[in-house]
Amino acid sequence: MTKPSRLTLWGVGTSRTLRAHWALIELGLDYATQPIRTRTLTMENPAFLALHPRGKIPVLVDGDLVVSESPAIVTYLAETYCSGATHLIPETPWARARYFEWISFISMELDATSLYVLRRHVDLYETYGEAPAANNTAREYFLRMIQSAVPALPSKGDFLLGQDFSGADILMISCLNFSDRFDFTLPAEITAYRERVSARPTYQAALKANNP
Numbered sequence: 001m002t003k004p005s006r007l008t009l010w011g012v013g014t015s016r017t018l019r020a021h022w023a024l025i026e027l028g029l030d031y032a033t034q035p036i037r038t039r040t041l042t043m044e045n046p047a048f049l050a051l052h053p054r055g056k057i058p059v060l061v062d063g064d065l066v067v068s069e070s071p072a073i074v075t076y077l078a079e080t081y082c083s084g085a086t087h088l089i090p091e092t093p094w095a096r097a098r099y100f101e102w103i104s105f106i107s108m109e110l111d112a113t114s115l116y117v118l119r120r121h122v123d124l125y126e127t128y129g130e131a132p133a134a135n136n137t138a139r140e141y142f143l144r145m146i147q148s149a150v151p152a153l154p155s156k157g158d159f160l161l162g163q164d165f166s167g168a169d170i171l172m173i174s175c176l177n178f179s180d181r182f183d184f185t186l187p188a189e190i191t192a193y194r195e196r197v198s199a200r201p202t203y204q205a206a207l208k209a210n211n212p
């Protein structure tokens, strides 16, 4: 009999769930997926709601530990399971400051303040209401913020932290994917960065795992 996996990830199908699948795959971890999807009855699974009463995906279960919030899941996995050549988070305080700066910027300025406003008031307006002024501001803000990321790209290396791929790249690429649905024209430097990172085989595997 196969030994059950200790790690279980709840959630598939969104840019937030992609982050968790990608980190797990990047670290070469064996895990089970509970393929619940947002806006379906699968989200009402009582076992899921018992674990996470807020009812949001992704949620990671590692033994007795239950972690929600995609940046926290990626960072937890990075800190716990980094091995050999795969370090999704740097070790020195200076480099870690840059990591946390990027993931905070991506989560707050690109995701929560911009893309999620559009998600709610464009895609899900029947639930959250129409808000054309907020949508316009969110669009302008996203473009301003993504433009501001261009000079912050390191001069050496393919990734947000330079030579090493990290959890910050996972978050950034997931946001850029999310932005596609709102037809943004991204700065050329960001498109080039995206193409480099998206060529990783682990990214292709994560896309598959996130859409079983």
Ligand SMILES: N[C@@H](CCC(=O)N[C@@H](CS)C(=O)NCC(=O)O)C(=O)O
Binding pocket: 014, 015, 016, 017, 038, 039, 043, 055, 056, 057, 058, 068, 069, 070, 071
């Ligand atoms: N800040 C959370 C957001 C999680 C979240 O909002 N997930 C959405 C799917 S992307 C969800 O579960 N929605 C279900 C619902 O709102 O009922 C994260 O980054 O993980």
